[in-house]
Amino acid sequence: MAIHGLVYDVSKFMPDHPGGAHLLQDVAGKDASGEFEDALHSEQARSEEAIVLKGMLAGCEQQAESSASP
Ligand code: HEM
Numbered sequence: 001m002a003i004h005g006l007v008y009d010v011s012k013f014m015p016d017h018p019g020g021a022h023l024l025q026d027v028a029g030k031d032a033s034g035e036f037e038d039a040l041h042s043e044q045a046r047s048e049e050a051i052v053l054k055g056m057l058a059g060c061e062q063q064a065e066s067s068a069s070p
Pocket residue numbers: 008010017018019020023024027032035036039040041042043044045046048051070
């Protein structure tokens with residue numbers, strides 16, 4: 001999934017997601033920025049280490065630079 005222009009592999013984190021694996025499954029392969037912010041995630045969620053950064057969506061360089069983590 002992508003959040004704020006950055007693409008993450010969340011497969012290892014999915015079973016541990018406090019909101020449930022199914023929510024992450026629903027946005028697999030999609031831009032989940034809106035859903036992520038709608039859930040008002042904490043600073044702890046934004047520094048989750050079990051998610052793996054894979055890359056950047058084309059054209060999102062500026063958006064990604066302004067958010068060091070999700
Ligand atoms: C990979 C990105 C994500 C991470 C690291 C993450 C992490 C977390 C963490 C740590 C919590 C516990 C509360 C908190 O600390 O804020 C949480 C709760 C929650 N997350 Fe996520 N989350 C991610 C993506 C998403 C997405 C895409 C959705 C919606 C589609 C979502 C929906 C929720 C909801 C609804 C809760 C509240 C669960 C409850 O309190 O019962 N999360 N998430």
